[in-house]
Amino acid sequence: MRPVRADRVPGAMPVVVLGVVLAGCGAGGAKPALPGPDARPGAGACPFDPVVARVHPLTHVDARSPGVAADKCLLVLHLELRDQFGDAVKGVGDLKVELYKPGPGTSPGMETQALVWEVPAFAQAETNSARFDPATRTYRLPLVADRWVAQWLSAEGGALRSGSPAWLKVRVVLGTGGRPMVDEFVVQP
Numbered sequence: 351m352r353p354v355r356a357d358r359v360p361g362a363m364p365v366v367v368l369g370v371v372l373a374g375c376g377a378g379g380a381k382p383a384l385p386g387p388d389a390r391p392g393a394g395a396c397p398f399d400p401v402v403a404r405v406h407p408l409t410h411v412d413a414r415s416p417g418v419a420a421d422k423c424l425l426v427l428h429l430e431l432r433d434q435f436g437d438a439v440k441g442v443g444d445l446k447v448e449l450y451k452p453g454p455g456t457s458p459g460m461e462t463q464a465l466v467w468e469v470p471a472f473a474q475a476e477t478n479s480a481r482f483d484p485a486t487r488t489y490r491l492p493l494v495a496d497r498w499v500a501q502w503l504s505a506e507g508g509a510l511r512s513g514s515p516a517w518l519k520v521r522v523v524l525g526t527g528g529r530p531m532v533d534e535f536v537v538q539p
Contacts, residue, residue: 395528400431400441403524405535406488411518413500415492423500425449425537428488429522438487440479443526445472447493450519451502461519467493472524503539 406428415424431441446468450461469491471477483490501507503516517538524531 397435398433398437398439400439400524400526400531401434402432403522403531403533404430404432405520405522405533406430406486407535408486408488409520409535409537411495411500411503411537412492413504418494421497422494423497425493425495425499425520427491427493427520427522428483428486429491429524430488431524431531440482441524441526442473442475442478443524445469445491446523447491448521448523449495449499450521452514452517452519464518465495465499469493503537505539 408426408428410426412424412426418424425447427447429445431439433439446466448463448467449465451464452461472481472489472491478489481489481491498510499518501510502518507516517536519534519536521534522532
């Protein structure tokens with residue numbers, strides 16, 4: 351027996367189209383489950399909330415930024431937030447940025463805290479969103495620092511470093527209501 355094509359049976363095509371539309375709209379069907387263990391309704395957290403903060407390698411010191419006083423420079427922090435699935439996301443919270451410098455003859459982990467920035471605007475949705483760079487999927491946060499930060503990383507900074515290595519460590523702590531997210535990154539010349 352030969353199969354009958356729907357386009358040759360009068361009135362069959364509208365029935366097929368109606369069936370596809372109803373199935374696609376989920377008429378009477380079960381709703382799909384949300385992905386991830388924390389995505390259950392009532393779990394208290396959005397599955398797309400940030401769970402990891404990372405200081406992105408685009409982070410650098412800008413020694414000659416227009417509009418910055420001559421005795422200052424900018425630490426341009428690029429901060430990336432990722433959800434439980436590893437995707438870049440936006441998030442708000444209390445952000446603290448710390449800058450550490452190594453002492454003479456010290457090994458990594460034996461640094462001295464030199465500067466601290468509290469970034470209260472990161473907890474406000476409007477100003478937070480304005481700092482998000484869609485091209486890099488990171489937050490770009492220019493932080494004003496003392497001029498010695500740029501000098502430390504320069505070739506001329508040897509006298510300032512007094513035998514210390516030519517790098518600085520940036521540490522971020524982001525609190526979003528749950529466990530704080532912490533990351534560190536070494537800025538080199």
